[in-house]
Amino acid sequence: xxxxxxxxxxxxxxxxxxxxxxxxxxxxxxxxxxxxxxxxxxxxxxxxxxxxxxxxxxxxxxxxxxxxxxxxxxxxxxxxxxxxxxxxxxxxxxxxxxxxxxxxxxxxxxxxxxxxxxxxxxxxxxxxxxxxxxxxxxxxxxxxxxxx
Numbered sequence: 851x852x853x854x855x856x857x858x859x860x861x862x863x864x865x866x867x868x869x870x871x872x873x874x875x876x877x878x879x880x881x882x883x884x885x886x887x888x889x890x891x892x893x894x895x896x897x898x899x900x901x902x903x904x905x906x907x908x909x910x911x912x913x914x915x916x917x918x919x920x921x922x923x924x925x926x927x928x929x930x931x932x933x934x935x936x937x938x939x940x941x942x943x944x945x946x947x948x949x950x951x952x953x954x955x956x957x958x959x960x961x962x963x964x965x966x967x968x969x970x971x972x973x974x975x976x977x978x979x980x981x982x983x984x985x986x987x988x989x990x991x992x993x994x995x996x997x998x
Contacts, residue, residue: 858926
């Protein structure tokens with residue numbers, strides 16, 4: 851089973867960007883933790899992708915077709931603006947879990963709107979880096995049970 855984890859704009863700045871909201875953990879730290887956590891699953895391969903560019907994220911989602919079994923995505927600011935990313939998720943018809951480090955429902959009003967969540971199988975928000983592990987667990991369970 852192959853899972854792609856996509857991180858959107860400014861997540862490459864984790865550890866430096868607004869540590870009062872996002873903490874001091876870097877994206878590399880999160881990726882290492884996810885890889886360690888994924889070892890409990892014998893048949894899971896993880897690939898990571900980060901981009902600040904909406905078009906590159908759309909291209910990467912489209913490239914998942916016939917190459918990945920599922921996607922975990924933190925669209926970051928594109929959550930609240932990108933119809934293109936939403937349409938790409940819908941077009942590939944793969945199970946996708948949306949993740950956010952902070953609780954987007956407890957922040958500014960514009961952050962409470964997700965264009966991408968309605969085309970995902972679920973959304974995990976507010977658990978920091980552990981949200982990625984929760985998303986991985988849920989996505990793997992969903993894939994193994996064949997959308998039950």
